[in-house]
Amino acid sequence: MADTGPGPAGPPSGMEAVATAPFDDEMLAGVLPYGTERTVARGDVLYQAGDEAAPFVVVLEGEAEVVRASESDDAIVATRGANGFLGELNLLTGQRPYLTARMATDGRVLVIEPDAFRQLMSAKPDVSDIVFRAFVARRQLLRSGEGATAIRIVGSRYSSEAMALRAYANRVRVPHTWVDLEDVDDPARFLADIDATPDDVPLVDTPTARLCKPTPGEFAHHIGLTYTAVPGFHADLVVVGCGPAGLAASVYGASEGLETVALDGVGPGGQAGASSRIENYVGFPNGVSGDDLVGRAAIQAMRLGARLNAPCEVAALREAEHGFFELALTDGSELVTKAVIVATGARYRRLEVDDLDRFEGAGVYYAATDLEARVCGGGDVVVVGGGNSAGQAAIYLAQQGSAVRLVVRRDGLGETMSQYLVT
Structure with a gap:
């Protein structure tokens, strides 16, 4: 189990400074019309782990604390003072909160409900910038700190x-x-x-x-991360597949003001998300990990208003009345939309060997991220394939200490693999 204990006290790091940045008075004045002011007492709960939809809360007076609550003890994860605000990426993803926020002192807060929060983010770009930078930084800190134990x-x-x-x-x-x-x-x-x-x-x-x-x-x-049908809801655009192409379509659709819903059977990223490093993606001259690439794209899409849901599988697509389309999901729910973009990408080829099913996910993997590298533990690895994904996997696993053998059917790597990987 990873060490998630707090480090020594001191000045905030760059990421911590971004995560804790408060609103200035001018920004706060622009935020006030979107919420309801409430007088609160010490110990009052602002939202609780597991709530269906947590509000966006701004502390006007006093201090609030975010805690990881358990039966044995409560661990304080973060505190927010005057002009500070609560929340992290779950306000974009729809994930139910896994931490509890409560008042550490008497004070006043501004409570902004989810619909009003989305309006605020669209109408106030300066506020949106500071909020989303803080949300991204907070999620990064939570993944490696006390919040991860929730x-x-x-x-x-x-x-x-x-x-x-x-x-x-x-x-x-x-x-x-x-x-x-x-x-x-x-x-x-x-x-x-x-x-x-x-x-x-x-x-x-x-x-x-x-x-x-x-x-x-x-x-x-x-x-709270799967698609939940809402009676009477009609999307403008549904994107099936959340690889780079699907995420790009989601960004463009949401940026044009379309009610955009993206669905993926596994999770955002597609094949690119399983790549340890991509050197030939436009806009990243120093290369980028697949996880970082799709993480940025997913956050961008959600920031613009797209809803990303996974795992969600589409079982059928059919025409509906008045020029709409209806998608039937494997869980029995249905989604009506004006337009559909299918960006399902490719399906990995499987080895034609006996008893393969028993080892998939337990020795046979279709990705080479940090997760798979840690499972391999620096041991001997065989990478099957001669394309770019295989080359990226071989290089990354070798860098993590594994002895890697690359198995290909062709005479050389140059026929199917980009030159930057071969040399």
């Missing part, structure tokens, strides 16, 4: 089910802590101490429930 995934590194949960959490950048039972001295005792059994794992502990052997879809539904 959601815990417990399982074995050799479990494909546990790997699927970890991969999903990483794809959508959900702060969480991973407990590998292979690293625990006495797994049976550890499970007993947390009131679990071997039949329960992999399990996910959240502030409101324990999920035993959940699928990524069940995990996503519990934390």
